[in-house]
Amino acid sequence: MEIIAHGVGVRVDGHDVLVDARAEVRSGSALALAGPSGSGKTTLLNVLGLLTRPDTGRLTVDGTDATRWSDRRRLAFWRSRAAFVFQDYGLIDEESVLYNVGIARLTAFGAARRARPTVAAALSSVGLAGREGDRVSTLSGGEKQRVGLARAMFRQAEVIFADEPTASLDRANRELVTGLLLAEARRGAAVVIATHDERLMSACDAKVDLIPRTN
Numbered sequence: 001m002e003i004i005a006h007g008v009g010v011r012v013d014g015h016d017v018l019v020d021a022r023a024e025v026r027s028g029s030a031l032a033l034a035g036p037s038g039s040g041k042t043t044l045l046n047v048l049g050l051l052t053r054p055d056t057g058r059l060t061v062d063g064t065d066a067t068r069w070s071d072r073r074r075l076a077f078w079r080s081r082a083a084f085v086f087q088d089y090g091l092i093d094e095e096s097v098l099y100n101v102g103i104a105r106l107t108a109f110g111a112a113r114r115a116r117p118t119v120a121a122a123l124s125s126v127g128l129a130g131r132e133g134d135r136v137s138t139l140s141g142g143e144k145q146r147v148g149l150a151r152a153m154f155r156q157a158e159v160i161f162a163d164e165p166t167a168s169l170d171r172a173n174r175e176l177v178t179g180l181l182l183a184e185a186r187r188g189a190a191v192v193i194a195t196h197d198e199r200l201m202s203a204c205d206a207k208v209d210l211i212p213r214t215n
Helices: 041-048 071-080 097-101 112-125 141-155 171-187 198-203
Strands: 002-012 015-026 030-034 056-061 082-085 159-163 190-194 206-209
Touching: 002 041, 002 190, 015 030, 015 041, 015 056, 015 190, 015 206, 030 041, 030 171, 030 198, 041 159, 041 190, 071 082, 082 141, 097 112, 097 141, 112 141, 141 171, 159 171, 171 190, 171 198
Parallel strands: 030 190, 030 206, 082 159, 159 190
Antiparallel strands: 002 015, 002 056
């Protein structure tokens, strides 16, 4: 897995949010997108994750130009190769932890029973063993973030995109989440992290520093 942003730019309501941004991430490595608020970290993360199409520049996935991939092709990429860990967790509060972690397979006929042991293993690895039946709305912020990570681990994604994964977490949870993301890189995943967390940045293999736009 190799994703490269070649001088990408994004404009929103006539304003440059990102200009000539360059980044690359490969399997087995973790890339930090750093910079103050307003510098475009999340925007670049979304470009690399094919959530946002750049207005200028080019994005390649494994050497193939993906800048203008169709919605259908992007959806196939998200389903089969990528996982996202969102700052707002991206979970369904009224569903169980089991459902949220294994949603891609638990909704398929006959898949639930086969998926349960793998979901349990993913939850155990993030310190949430035995919590499959808990409703997500009852969890703390740190627990929700770990459920999001368990979902990415359960999927064995080739690339993981994490947006401020340690924000608002206490020290113990920050260290746990950092360790889990780096473990995914060691497993062979490509990991992209937008973050303000200096310790997390320093633990990554590479860093892209972004600066706010003035226009």
